[in-house]
Amino acid sequence: MFDSVLVANRGEIAVRVIRTLRDLGIRAVAVYSDADAEARHVHEADTAVRIGPAEASKSYLSIPAIVDAAVSSGAQAVHPGYGFLAENAEFARACEAAGLVFIGPPVDAIDAMGDKIRAKATVSKAGVPVVPGASDVDIPSGGFAAAAADVGYPLLIKPSAGGGGKGMRLVHAPDELDDAIESARREAKSSFGDDTLLIERFVTTPRHIEIQVMADKHGHVIHLGERECSLQRRHQKIIEEAPSVLLDEATRDKMGTAAAEAARSVGYVGAGTVEFIMSAHNPDEFFFMEMNTRLQVEHPVTELVTGLDLVEWQVRVAAGEHLSVQQSDVVINGHAIEARVYAEDPARGFIPTGGTVLAVHEPSGDGVRVDSWMTPGAVIGSNYDPMLAKVIAWGPDRAAALHRLDRALADTALLGVGTNTAFLRGLLADNDVRAGRLDTELVDRRLSELVSSDVPAEFFAAAALDRLLELQPSGSIVDPWDIPDGWRMGASRGVVFRLKSGQTSAVVRVEGTPSAANVFVDDAEPVRVSARRDGFMLEVRHAGRFDRYRHASGPDRTVWLARDGLSFPFGEQEFVLSARGEAAGAGPVTSPMPGTVLVVKVAAGDVVRAGTPLLVVEAMKMEHTVTAPIDGVVSELPVRAGQQVALDETLAVVSPQEEQQ
Structure with a gap:
């Protein structure tokens, strides 16, 4: 067994690997970029080594920097986690050349399975x-359109290297092909350094089923059952579960045998996942998609239903131990479901x-597990993937697991950063999801029902009460004139707050004090409430109901409130009324996220129509195309390709044509 292992990753997977290393009595070495100097994985490791600046290409993707860190720290082995260099054969070779054990499959297996073709x-x-399907290898130059016609529409464009949904594009018709190829190549090159593509037939009503395999260095290969990963958006998994309700025992055995054969075909060693696609209407027919030569994000659901620690077995196998588990020993117990919590805004196209991060509350209890890297003070920037945590629940059956996961998400609060937690709860509550009628297109079909930008009126009322509590004088002797209750000669007009949360605004008037007040939200009827703070909690009573909000205040006096999986920031707003009529949507086009301008598709002076692509902005490995809001002229274009931009920074100004005359 190793004495010291370096974890060549960051975020929740680094924290999770360090946890098992600690349990095994192995010294854990973390690496970090300048952006992660105070990150949780750094503090939980036994020692940590700086590997470069925030840019992933100069830190977590720098093979020399990570190998040097491993050698200088005295590590004997390197665990790559997932993402970054986890499936990079060059990295595995560099570890071997430096005398380090790579905790993963042999280089030849990575090479064979890392290239999808x-x-x-x-x-x-x-x-x-x-x-x-077909690929760049066998498609002649300029022949993509003909090859696509042979495969048939709809079809899927995929990067040959990498995974995680990056660079994948679904194409429904020939007129979409060229733009999809251009975008897929650009994202594949950015994410994996390789823009080789392949096209595949898109299976209708597809279900994504993957099989977890484990193999040792002595030729022993087993599978640990399947995971259902059909709930996806943009080919990125959102919710995963084990086992799948679709498979019967015969199909499960057939797929498990096929997965083990796929692993044997390349001399696989360690933990890996063989991914299959099948039609929901024909579960007897399944197709190999790819093999991920690493630990998967969703590995906790397999751990919860098998009772095995996959990271522990990765380490033991890499150290040369025999697998002590036979195929007949693998028993699936109960049901487990995982939800990925992302720093994203579902109401604004995710x-x-x-x-x-101002404050964090993570759920706990029977059957609940959280893999997370969140701590107060953590900075969520645009350099890395936006996944913050995984909330996982186990139950004796699927219904119990769903219920526990929903309650765990309701008890999850991350203040200071917008997340998709409420969206996840809505998805879990969908009738088809609860019945197990899943496919990879379900989320897209239900999107309008699952996504809302509405802020409940009671949150605005609670935010105003929180502000009022902040203004209350303290001390044993209080001057009545210092109490902010809006009192005037002859009557009390109350205290008025003009609040904004996202794209929603409200005027809230509070008459009285927080302990007994009438609250008016816009033109609604008043509600009699009382409120008090209890540490991290804001307690509000009204109409026989008692609500508890987790709250925190940012340095810009923005108040964050969270309850039942919902969380919103509230800032004070001055209303600005336009003095002249303007075309809807006219004026500055701003960046929807902090990131980098990848492509500028127009020039100043160009005439554009509403919906015309203007620029492409990338953040956290995700591209977002910014379009013209109206018909008009690009009157200003202050940014260029490669430029870093902030949230809501002006990217362009589109003016109605009549204003240019």
């Missing part, structure tokens, strides 16, 4: 069914959010 050819020879 080669992987399909390899497993096909082993008798594993594959999805019909664009990444950012900011400083």
Whole structure:
């Protein structure tokens, strides 16, 4: 067994790997960029080594920096986590050359499975069914349109290297092909350093089923059952569960055998995942998609239903131990479901959010597990993936697991950064999801029902009461004139707050004191309330109801409130009324997220129509196309490709054409 292991990653996976290393009595070495100097994984490791600036290409993707950190720290082995260099054969070779054990599969296996084109050819020879398609390798120059026509629409464009949904594009018709190829190549090059593409037939009503495999250095390969990963958005998994309600025992055994054969075909060692696609209407027919030669984000659901620590077995296998678990020993117990908590705004097209974490509350209890890297003070920037945590629940059956996960998400509060927690609860409550009628397009079909930008009126009332509590005088002797209750000669007019949360505004008038007040939100009827603070909590009683909000204040006096999985920031707003009529949407086009301008598609003076792409902004490995809000002229274009921009920074100004005359 190793004495010291370096974890070549960050975020929740680094924290999770360090936890197992600690349990095994192994010294954990963390690495960090300048952006992560105070991150949780740094503080939880036994020692930590700086590897470079915030840019991933100069830190977490720098092979020399990480190998040097491992050697200088005295580590004997390197655990890559997932993402970054986890499936990079060059990195595995560099570790081997430096005398380090790479906790992952052999280089040849990474090479064979890391290239989706080669992987399909390899497993096909082993008798594993594959999805019909074509690739850059066998498509002649300029022949993509013809190849796509042969495969048939709809089709899926995929980068040959990498995974995680990055660079994948669904194309429904020939006129969408060129733009999809351009965008897919750009994202693949940015994420994986390789813009080689392949196209595949898109299976209708598809379900995404993956099989967890584990293999040792002595030829022993087992599978640990399946995970259902069909709830996705933009080919990025959102909610995963084990086992799948779709599979019967015969299909489960058939898929598990195929996955084990795929692993054997490349001499696989360690933990890996073989991913299959099948139609919800024909579960007897399944196709190999790819093999991820690393630990998966969703590995906790397998751990909860099998009772095995996959990271522990990665380490033991890398150290040369035999797998002590036989296939007949693998028993699936109960049901587990995982939800990924992202720093993103579902109401604004799931664009990444950012900011400083002001307060964190993570759920606990029977059957609840949280893998997270969140701590107060953590800064969520645009350099890395926006996943913040995973909330996982186990139950004796699927209904119990769903219920526990919903309650755990309701008890999750991350203040200071917008998240998708309420969206996750809405998705779990969907009738088809609860019935197990899943497919990879379900989220897109239900999106309008699952996403809302509305801020409940009671949150505005609570925010105003929180502000009023902040203004209350303290001390044993209080001058009545210092009490902010809006008292005037002859009557009390109350205290008025003009509040804004996201795109929603409200005027809230409070008559009285927080202990007994009438609250008016806009033109609604008043509500009699009382409120008090109890540390991290704001308690509000009204109409026989008692609500508890978690609250925190930012340095800009923004108040964050969270309850039942909902969280909103509230800032004071001055209303600005336009003195002249303006076309709807005219004026500055601002950045929807902090990030980098990748492409500028127009020039100053260009005439554009509403919906015309103006620029492409990237943040946290996600591209967002910014379009013209109206028909008009690009009168200003103050940014250029490669420029860093802030949230709501002006990218362009589009003016109605009549204003230019």
